[in-house]
Amino acid sequence: xxxxxxxxxxxxxxxxxxxxxxxxxxxxxxxxxxxxxxxxxxxxxxxxxxxxxxxxxxxxxxxxxxxxxxxxxxxxxxxxxxxxxxxxxxxxxxxxxxxxxxxxxxxxxxxxxxxxxxxxxxxxxxxxxxxxxxxxxxxxxxxxxxxxxxxxxxxxxxxxxxxxxxxxxxxxxxxxxxxxxxxxxxxxxxxxxxxxxxxxxxxxxxxxxxxxxxxxxxxxxxxxxxxxxxxxxxxxxxxxxxxxxxxxxxxxxxxxxxxxxxxxxxxxxxxxxxxxxxxxxxxxxxxxxxxxxxxxxxxxxxxxxxxxxxxxxxxxxxxxxxxxxxxxxxxxxxxxxxxxxxxxxxxxxxxxxxxxxxxxxxxxxxxxxxxxxxxxxxxxxxxxxxxxxxxxxxxxxxxxxxxxxxxxxxxxxxxxxxxxxxxxxxxxxxxxxxxxxxxxxxxxxxxxxxxxxxxxxxxxxxxxxxxxxxxxxxxxxxxxxxxxxxxxxxxxxxxxxxxxxx
Numbered sequence: 001x002x003x004x005x006x007x008x009x010x011x012x013x014x015x016x017x018x019x020x021x022x023x024x025x026x027x028x029x030x031x032x033x034x035x036x037x038x039x040x041x042x043x044x045x046x047x048x049x050x051x052x053x054x055x056x057x058x059x060x061x062x063x064x065x066x067x068x069x070x071x072x073x074x075x076x077x078x079x080x081x082x083x084x085x086x087x088x089x090x091x092x093x094x095x096x097x098x099x100x101x102x103x104x105x106x107x108x109x110x111x112x113x114x115x116x117x118x119x120x121x122x123x124x125x126x127x128x129x130x131x132x133x134x135x136x137x138x139x140x141x142x143x144x145x146x147x148x149x150x151x152x153x154x155x156x157x158x159x160x161x162x163x164x165x166x167x168x169x170x171x172x173x174x175x176x177x178x179x180x181x182x183x184x185x186x187x188x189x190x191x192x193x194x195x196x197x198x199x200x201x202x203x204x205x206x207x208x209x210x211x212x213x214x215x216x217x218x219x220x221x222x223x224x225x226x227x228x229x230x231x232x233x234x235x236x237x238x239x240x241x242x243x244x245x246x247x248x249x250x251x252x253x254x255x256x257x258x259x260x261x262x263x264x265x266x267x268x269x270x271x272x273x274x275x276x277x278x279x280x281x282x283x284x285x286x287x288x289x290x291x292x293x294x295x296x297x298x299x300x301x302x303x304x305x306x307x308x309x310x311x312x313x314x315x316x317x318x319x320x321x322x323x324x325x326x327x328x329x330x331x332x333x334x335x336x337x338x339x340x341x342x343x344x345x346x347x348x349x350x351x352x353x354x355x356x357x358x359x360x361x362x363x364x365x366x367x368x369x370x371x372x373x374x375x376x377x378x379x380x381x382x383x384x385x386x387x388x389x390x391x392x393x394x395x396x397x398x399x400x401x402x403x404x405x406x407x408x409x410x411x412x413x414x415x416x417x418x419x420x421x422x423x424x425x426x427x428x429x430x431x432x433x434x435x436x437x438x439x440x441x442x443x444x445x446x447x448x449x450x451x452x453x454x455x456x457x458x459x460x461x462x463x464x465x466x467x468x469x470x471x472x473x474x475x476x477x478x479x480x481x482x483x484x485x486x487x488x489x490x491x492x493x494x495x496x497x498x499x500x501x502x
Contacts, residue, residue: 004363006033006212012186012201012224013217014039016163017333017350019170020059021215024354026177027063029361035178036209037171038201040185050273050280051079051260051344052158053436054098059351063173068500073169074161075276077493078141078258080132082343086264087449089397094448095259096343097132099144099155100440103478105471108459111443113468115427116456122469126447129472131155134479136259140486141493151478158344160260160273160280182209186218189228197328197366198224212364213328215357216335220316225323225331232322233337239390239412240318241403242268242340246296247282247312251305258489262342263302264396266290267403270302271341276493278308284340289403316340320382325371330357336378339385342392348436352381381436387416388437388445395420395449420451427453 009025011018014037022037029035060070070076081097088094102110110129117123127133132155135141145152175181184203192199200210201224216224225231237243252274261272268285283299290298296311320337324330331337332353339345356377360370394412398404422430423446429439460468487495 004365006362006364008034008211009036009213009215010201010209010211011035011037011215011217012039013037013219013333013335014167014171014181015217015219015333016167016170016347017217017219017335018215019167019174020347020350021217021332021354022174022179023063023170023177024059024358026174026179028358031178034180035174036180036182036211037174038182038184038186038203038209041183042185050163050275051082051160051271051341052347053344054156054158055348055351055436056158059355065173066500068496070169071159071161071493072497072500074159074165075278076159076161077256077274077276078489079158079160079260079344080136080141080155080258081130082260082262083136084262084264084392084445084448086398087262087269087392087396089450090400094444095127095130095133095136096441096444096448097127097130097136097155098157099130099132101126101443102129102472103151103154103475105475106463106466106468108457108463108466110472110475111439112427112457112460113466113472115453116460117469117472119453119456123472126443128476129479131479131482132157134483135486136257138483138486139255139257139489140483141258141489142486150482151475152482157258160275162275162277163347182207186223189224191228195327196229198228213330213362213366216329216331217333219334220338222321222331222335224329225321225326225335229326229329231326231331233317234319234322235317236319236386237317239386239410240340240393241286241288241406241410242284242318243316244287244292244295245282245284245314245316245340246292246299247280247314248299248303248310249278249280249308250303251308252277252279253305255488256490256493260344264398264404265298266401267295269342270299272304276497279304282341284342286403289401289406318386320379323371323375324353324378325357325374328362328366330374332357337382339382339389342389343385343437345385345436349382349385353378380432380434383413383415384432384435385437387413387419388441390416391420391442391445392449395445395451397450420446423453424451425454426458427456 085093188202190199202208256274267289273280393407
């Protein structure tokens with residue numbers, strides 16, 4: 001029988017995308033495949049994505065990475081969600097938590113009862129019923145309880161970390177498992193004239209690398225997937241108009257918050273991401289509504305501490321490749337598409353692309369059916385995330401700048417409008433089973449940005465014998481007590497990181 005296994009795999013580009021790919025594939029296939037990462041220190045990486053969402057934990061776990069070691073090696077901190085400031089209107093904020101709201105006490109979901117009581121004027125903020133927020137606002141953190149009967153089990157968490165340190169950490173992991181790293185800049189790719197597949201890539205030095213399968217991790221440029229394979233790109237900037245960013249780290253000032261801050265600005269929004277050794281900051285904006293100098297000064301004026309580097313400027317177009325897997329090349333990371341970092345999905349999309357590739361790993365025949373399914377699933381994932389991001393912009397009452405007037409009145413996808421209409425009518429969350437952001441995430445943004453249902457789901461009126469108000473008060477009280485019993489976030493990090501094996 002002919003051996004058709006992939007024998008040589010070349011990853012062009014390093015950074016988080018390249019080394020996450022190398023580590024995961026090496027962990028999965030062992031030494032049965034020769035894996036080479038080609039990266040150039042002269043090119044560098046974007047390296048500003050430092051906030052994540054909970055699935056990153058499962059990626060690390062699948063590689064057998066010790067969490068405490070990871071936190072220490074990446075100067076990481078813990079993340080319970082994102083606080084959105086000035087998005088619905090100036091002077092208002094809300095929290096997008098990791099985990100659920102409340103605790104279930106009936107067959108009717110907790111948030112349905114919250115809607116009933118809120119619309120009746122009996123209770124106020126939804127945030128008060130989030131264990132993640134009650135802990136976060138008090139700068140507390142501990143791991144969730146495995147006991148599902150406890151309110152301490154109702155939250156989830158992710159991380160903030162230094163993306164450059166993470167790539168270095170994974171490089172060490174991959175190299176110990178046989179991955180080779182080559183320093184150099186790819187200047188040429190050879191295409192097989194018979195089938196249009198990539199045959200090899202060549203460096204400035206003249207060295208050539210052949211492979212059966214190529215992974216493009218070359219960032220926005222998309223060297224292989226676009227320059228050589230002419231895949232095409234779907235531009236979504238009419239829905240998500242921000243196309244520039246300026247980023248700068250600053251000195252840490254005060255406690256390390258266990259959450260990200262996203263503050264709406266005149267022409268976009270500003271992130272604040274606390275790490276152990278510094279705070280990451282950036283202003284994502286649209287250059288049709290402000291200029292680079294104004295955006296940079298706005299960012300610098302809003303820092304909590306002294307800047308630790310010169311501002312770094314980025315240009316991008318929100319959207320996705322028309323194909324993520326084309327011929328014998330798979331684009332991972334920014335080469336596949338760009339969803340602005342509003343909900344910290346950049347590393348997730350890398351993770352998703354890798355895991356999907358491993359699930360459909362080809363042989364040298366490179367079945368087009370695999371690419372077809374991979375592309376369909378990945379396209380759907382990008383579109384679902386796209387719609388969730390658009391919700392943040394379109395659900396606003398702000399009209400104080402031209403940027404926000406555009407966002408409030410822009411046309412949105414029918415798929416998103418359908419979801420909004422359902423929630424506004426009766427508080428029902430319409431979502432796909434494959435949705436990355438589950439019901440609590442959608443509810444957080446709907447309510448936080450002023451999409452209030454006309455009425456609560458009718459079943460809350462049918463179960464009048466359920467003491468919902470008393471149960472909700474008890475849950476609220478239990479969450480406060482649980483948060484007060486948690487360790488301060490900084491104390492937890494210091495103790496936990498020191499427990500990591502050396």
